[in-house]
Amino acid sequence: xxxxxxxxxxxxxxxxxxxxxxxxxxxxxxxxxxxxxxxxxxxxxxxxxxxxxxxxxxxxxxxxxxxxxxxxxxxxxxxxxxxxxxxxxxxxxxxxxxxxxxxxxxxxxxxxxxxxxxxxxxxxxxxxxxxxxxxxxxxxxxxxxxxxxxxxxxxxxxxxxxxxxxxxxxxxxxxxxxxxxxxxxxxxxxxxxxxxxxxxxxxxxxxxxxxxxxxxxxxxxxxxxxxxxxxxxxxxxxxxxxx
Numbered sequence: 001x002x003x004x005x006x007x008x009x010x011x012x013x014x015x016x017x018x019x020x021x022x023x024x025x026x027x028x029x030x031x032x033x034x035x036x037x038x039x040x041x042x043x044x045x046x047x048x049x050x051x052x053x054x055x056x057x058x059x060x061x062x063x064x065x066x067x068x069x070x071x072x073x074x075x076x077x078x079x080x081x082x083x084x085x086x087x088x089x090x091x092x093x094x095x096x097x098x099x100x101x102x103x104x105x106x107x108x109x110x111x112x113x114x115x116x117x118x119x120x121x122x123x124x125x126x127x128x129x130x131x132x133x134x135x136x137x138x139x140x141x142x143x144x145x146x147x148x149x150x151x152x153x154x155x156x157x158x159x160x161x162x163x164x165x166x167x168x169x170x171x172x173x174x175x176x177x178x179x180x181x182x183x184x185x186x187x188x189x190x191x192x193x194x195x196x197x198x199x200x201x202x203x204x205x206x207x208x209x210x211x212x213x214x215x216x217x218x219x220x221x222x223x224x225x226x227x228x229x230x231x232x233x234x235x236x237x238x239x240x241x242x243x
Contacts, residue, residue, distance in 0.1 A: 011228035013181030022187030022211030040213035067141030099131030105173035106140030142197035
């Protein structure tokens with residue numbers, strides 16, 4: 001990758017969120033079962049994590065399994081759970097050594113006790129790492145997250161007049177994590193799919209037709225470079241419009 005293609009450190013988004021879409025279609029286009037695509041997608045995740053560290057991204061949030069994904073065939077769900085467990089077993093030590101802090105966003109209650117314990121142990125092991133925060137959205141849905149926040153505010157007896165943006169932020173799964181600067185969606189689909197719908201209110205979006213297993217370092221760098229060329233106004237007007 002040439003220097004002109006490399007995103008410049010001063011313009012790198014602090015937080016990148018990714019909808020890792022297209023694993024199944026990647027596999028089917030090659031005459032393979034859908035789970036082969038999920039395994040290939042997992043292999044690619046390793047490359048993207050390393051690239052995130054190299055590029056200087058501080059927070060990476062990945063959409064691994066949504067609340068709606070429970071509606072998929074049971075064989076696929078079982079396979080996905082097995083892949084997730086294997087990733088923890090095989091990758092945790094290396095991620096820890098590389099300074100990656102693992103966090104989970106979503107609800108863990110629906111996971112099998114063995115897998116739930118592995119997730120909690122991984123979070124505990126890496127909690128003091130600071131090189132990259134990796135949020136894994138597993139059994140996650142944006143609407144469910146907002147319901148979760150409302151439920152907990154009600155339990156705490158928060159008065160209606162106390163509810164504001166900061167209060168809601170402090171009750172989301174992502175508390176302590178800045179809103180994503182850039183949301184990337186692979187496979188070309190043009191929808192948010194219930195992902196970070198509160199946090200991404202003013203995120204920049206990058207849609208690519210590339211299936212997730214093929215979204216490598218160069219594609220990632222292209223997405224980051226595109227982000228650096230945009231004018232983020234957060235509902236305001238840029239200075240050039242006042243000249």
